[in-house]
Amino acid sequence: MTVLVTGGAGYIGSHMVLALRDAGRDVVVVDDLSTGLRSAVPANVPLVVGCVGDEALMARVIKDHGVQAIAHFAGSIVVPESVADPIDYYLNNTVRSRALIAAAVAGGVKRFLFSSTAAVYGEASSEPLSEDAPLDPVSPYGASKLMTERMLADASVAYGLSYGVLRYFNVAGADPHGRAGQSGARATHLIKVAAQAALGQRGHLECFGEDYPTRDGTCVRDYIHVSDLARAHVLALDHLADGAESFVANCGYGRGASVKEVIAAVKRASGVDFPVRKAPRRDGDPASLVADPSRIRATLGWRAEHDDLDAIVASALAWEASLAGVRRAAA
Structure with a gap:
């Protein structure tokens, strides 16, 4: 089974490529390299540079590589940026996903995994959050992802497309073998920027809001190691390949850490x-988001292997230090 990984030159997508190759799967990557890096794609994996919104290109890739499943990671992910420029987010995350789904249906692809987000829940109505919690995103980022979830549900009914929607909480860390990590220059994830501050690449770290209704006044998030997340996707593909029903599942550990x-x-x-340094709250940031991972455990038999904040941080710090060494060597 050849799997098309969109956004496979990016942070999470590159870890998915590694997980698939480790499992002996054939992979092809499509990435426009706007944030991803060519170097993140292994040399033995075909890389097509282009936009997932190009329906004709996606049709050719599906046909030429015999694609039987798609894992869709391409998209924009910065919550405050989505508030400032919502139209761009609806284009990149919704309109272009619609084109990819259309190409999948036309090309006879029967299995589709979608990289969604806990931002579809908005402010947490309960904690931990189950998949049955109200869907009320407070940012265009969350809304743009929710629209794609709904397109997949409708496409499943109309065309028989089997899908898995994986709602990520906060993804962090790096490949334990040092093969991949978060490399984007514009990354805003807390653990990455904190690691940069620790390595002297930033003069300070900003803490956005200390007046939230949480245990210490800062936002609480459920941090999941990127390798655990990639493994969940491989299990999800196996689940759909076995003829199981489409599903939606949270990806988290069930407990949160504050900023x-x-x-x-x-x-x-x-x-x-x-x-x-203290900084004002950022637009679109809920106070607390913690997953109820019961469904993904029951549905996929998934179990965490890296559920330890200190270990997650250590892997991210090691990756950031390796990037700094590469930059020094190139200088």
């Missing part, structure tokens, strides 16, 4: 007491 707790973990791992 201050993450900062403390990075300081422990690095041994550096880097400066932290």
Whole structure:
């Protein structure tokens, strides 16, 4: 089974490519390299540089490579950016996903995995959040992802497309073997920027809001290691290939860490007491998002292998240090 991985040169997509290759699967990557890096794609994996919204291109890739399943990671992911430029987010995350789904249906692809987000829930109505919680996104990012979820549900009824929607909570860390990590220059993820501050690449770290209704006033998130997430996707493909029903599942560990707790973990791992400055809240940030992972465990038999904040931080810090070494060597 050849799997098309969109956004396979990006952070999560590149880990999915590794997980698929480790499982002996054939893979082809489509990425426009707007944020992804060519170097993130293994040399033995075909890379097609282009946009998933190009329906004709997607049709050719599906036909030429005998694609039987799609794992769709391409998209825009920065919540405050989506608030500032919602039209771009609806184009990139919704309109272009519609074109990809259309190409999949026309090309006879029967299995489709979609990289969704806990942002579809908006402000948490309960904690931990189950998949049956109200869907009320508070940002265009969350709304754009929810629209694609609904397109997949409708396409399943109309065309028999089997799909899995995986709603990520906060993805972090790097491949334990040092093969991949978060490399994008514009990344805004807390653990990455905190690691950069620890390595002296930033003068300080900003803490966005300390007046949330949480245990220490800062936002709480459920951090999941990227390799655990990639493995969940491989299990999801096997699940659909076995003829199982389409599904929606949360991807998290079931407990959260606050911003201050993450900062403390990075300081422990690095041994550096880097400066932290208070900053105003960012638009579109809910106070707390913690997953109920019961469904993904029951549906896919998935179990976490890297459920430890200190270990997640250590892997991210090691990757960031390796990137810094590459940059120094190239200077």
